[in-house]
Amino acid sequence: MDRLMALGLQASRRNFLVGAGRFAGAAAAVRLMPGAAFAAETSGTYCPPPSAWTDLAKAVKGGAVLRPEDPFFADICRPNNLRYGATLPAGIARCGTPEDVQACIKWVKELAMPFAVRSGGHNYAGFSTTPGLLIDMTLMAGAEPVAGSDGLVRVLGGTLNSYVYKQMERLGRTITHGRCDSVGAAGFLLGGGIGFNMRKFGMASDLLRATELVTADGSHVKADAATESALYWACRGGAGGNFGINTSFTLETRPAEPVTVFNLVWTKDLPKVLKLLLTELAAAPDEFGSKINVTIPSWQERCADVPLKLSILGQLHKSNKTLKEIFKSTWELIDKDQSQVKENVPYWTAQDFLVETTFPYYYQEKSSYMKAADIGDEAIAAMFDWAAKMPATSMPVAFKFFQVGGAINRVGPTETAYVHRGYDWLFSVEANWWRPTDSVLLIEQALEWQQRFYDDVNRRTKAQGAFQNFPDPSLADWQRAYYGENLARLAQVKKAVDPAMLFTFAQAIRPA
Ligand SMILES: Cc1cc2nc3c(=O)[nH]c(=O)nc-3n(C[C@H](O)[C@H](O)[C@H](O)COP(=O)(O)OP(=O)(O)OC[C@H]3O[C@@H](n4cnc5c(N)ncnc54)[C@H](O)[C@@H]3O)c2cc1C
Known part of the structure; x- marks a missing residue:
């Protein structure tokens, strides 16, 4: 990866000069437009004069500036959700240092250029895509223990989860983390961060002890409980892209100890089993982490009579309860041929069993939070x-229940910006499709089905809120759904650090 980055950087420097010549004609045309510092090209990208790109390339000393003709440009700007893949940036600034980030902020302000910040590019709603400057943070990768501290690890602002996990493994430590290697630590941490350790250690953002960020005025500040404490509070669940560009995160870590991991499947009496799981597992010890999936087959699978599948994936830290005791009445109903349990596996080896490997595709996800006591037979x-009514696209979809509770609920809703405390389950329903295999009409039907499913199930279970790390472009009252009673304070922080809303996207927090 380092070699590829170095190649990309050299190619960028070389091609940049070639590109500058090639774009001179376009720039001359732009200069003829009165009052326009840059203009939108017909392709939808923005075109500042070549001299502006030269200035940026000189200022981004620790990284590189790429233009569309550069090698790897298309790969670097491809988002995980291909629904937003058609929005191509005019250029990519690959930042290697906080000074590079400051240079980008200065440049976009001078040119009034739209921009977006990108780490892992896994934002569900395309908030890290832009027709302007893409500020790519992934060269700022690293995770090192803080000397003299009791288990603090400082993660650089563009680090991908895979790197964080490798380093944690070397250190014999862990945090609350997800399953997908290619998610960026920045987006994950700033939006709360869920994973199988969350009931034992809290949300990932609960483990954040300090962060550094470049703010709208171009300064590079540290935020922790003692300094810039309101900004620190906002960075613990206020979601990526709202308050500045985070260049590091200092995390409290825990020893990585052996765990038992499992993937259990049920093939009969699915409504009865789901109800029992949602009710009985809510009483599990904090050492138990799980995610329930009900997977609805794609149309190809339906043609082959693939049935609906109910499964649960998760892990159990050392506990005074066995899996059998935790699963209570559902244990005997497991389809043993399709299920797996691996007992007492070294922590990071166990994560290989749980890992989620995905490729970019097209999707929308809708989420809400539920209490077990509110999930009745009628809702199930x-x-x-x-x-049964899902208009089948060419991809399977799932409705899912991520088990929350435990340590998450021992933090008050206003203690950090992550407000969703006091629930047992984070519910979500997917719509997944593939273009051009699935028609526009079928996709519309699938999205309508998803909305109606979501509304009906929320009503029947009194579900509330939505997870800000699963942003949903179709959510009407997203401010309240993501931030609840913390919205007003977040708006105050926004007013203090970014009153002119330099950092903006479709669901950005607005200043008070
Ligand atoms: C396959 C997949 C698996 C997932 N698994 C989990 C999971 O297990 N647990 C979980 O909690 N979530 C999970 N998510 C959701 C994921 O955590 C969020 O989408 C997260 O915001 C993605 O972060 P990113 O850096 O990869 O994305 P990006 O799209 O790069 O960034 C997300 C947001 O943060 C902003 N941003 C990026 N970098 C920075 C920075 N350095 N400073 C400030 N703002 C920044 C972006 O502008 C954007 O608004 C998953 C998503 C996918 C697609």
Whole structure:
């Protein structure tokens, strides 16, 4: 990867000069437009004069500036959700240092250029895509223990999760983390961060002890409990891209100890089993982490009579309860041929069993939070009725329940910006499709099905809120859904650090 980055950087420097010549004609045309510092090309990208790109390339000393003709440009700017893949940036600034980030902020302000910040590019709603400057943070990768501290690790602002996990493994430590290697630590941490350790250690953002960020006025500040404490509070769940560009995160870590991991499947009496799981597992010890999936087959799978599948993936840290005791009445109903349990596996080896490997595709996800006591038989029956009505696209979809509770609920809703405390389950329902295999009409039907499923199930279960790390472009009242009673304070922080809303996207927090 380092070699590729170095190649990309050299190619960029070389091609930049070639590109500058090639774009001179376009720039001359732009200069003829009165009052325009740059203009939108017909392709939808922005075109500042070549001299502006030269200035930026000189200022981004620790990284590189790429233009569309450069090698790897298309790969670097491809988002995980291909629904937003058609929005191509005019250029990419690959930042290697906080000074590079400051140079980008200065440049976009001078040119009034739209921009977006990107780490892992896994934002569900395309908030890290832009027709302007893409500020790519992935060269700022690293995770090192803080000397003299008791288990603090400082992660650089563009580090991908895979790097964080490798380093944690070397150090014999862990945090609350997800399963997908290619998610960026920045987006993950700033939006809360869920994973199988969360019931034992809290949300990933609960483990954040300090962060450094470049703010709208171009300064590079440290925020922790003692300094810039309001900004620190906002960075613990206020979601990426709202308050500045984070260049590092200092995290409290925990020893990585052996765990038991499992993937259990049920093939019969699915509504009854789902109800029992949602009810009985809510009483599990904090050492238990899980995610329930009900997977609805794609149309190809339906043609081959693939049935609906109910499964649960998760892990158990050392506990005074066994899996059998935790699963109670559902244990005997497991389809043993399709299920796996691996007991007492070294922590990071166990994560290889849990890892999620995905490729970019097209999707929208809708989420809400539920209490086990509010999930009745009638709501469960409705979920399976909706599943049967799904307009089948060429990709399977799932409705899922991420088990929350435990340590998450021992933090008050206003203690950090992550407000969703006091629940047992984070519910979500997917719509997945592939273009051009699935028609526009079918995609519209799938999205409508998803909305109706979501509305109906939320009503029946009194579900509330939505997870800000699963941003949903179709969510009407997203401010309240993501931030609840913390919205007003977040708006105050925004007013203090970014009153002119330099950092903006479709669901950005607005200044008070
Ligand atoms: C396959 C997949 C698996 C996932 N698994 C989990 C999971 O297990 N747990 C979980 O909690 N979430 C999970 N998510 C959701 C994921 O955590 C969020 O989408 C997260 O915001 C993605 O971060 P990113 O850096 O990869 O994305 P990006 O798209 O790069 O960034 C996300 C947002 O943060 C902003 N941003 C990026 N870098 C910075 C920075 N350095 N400073 C400030 N703002 C920045 C972006 O502008 C954007 O608004 C998953 C998503 C996918 C697609």
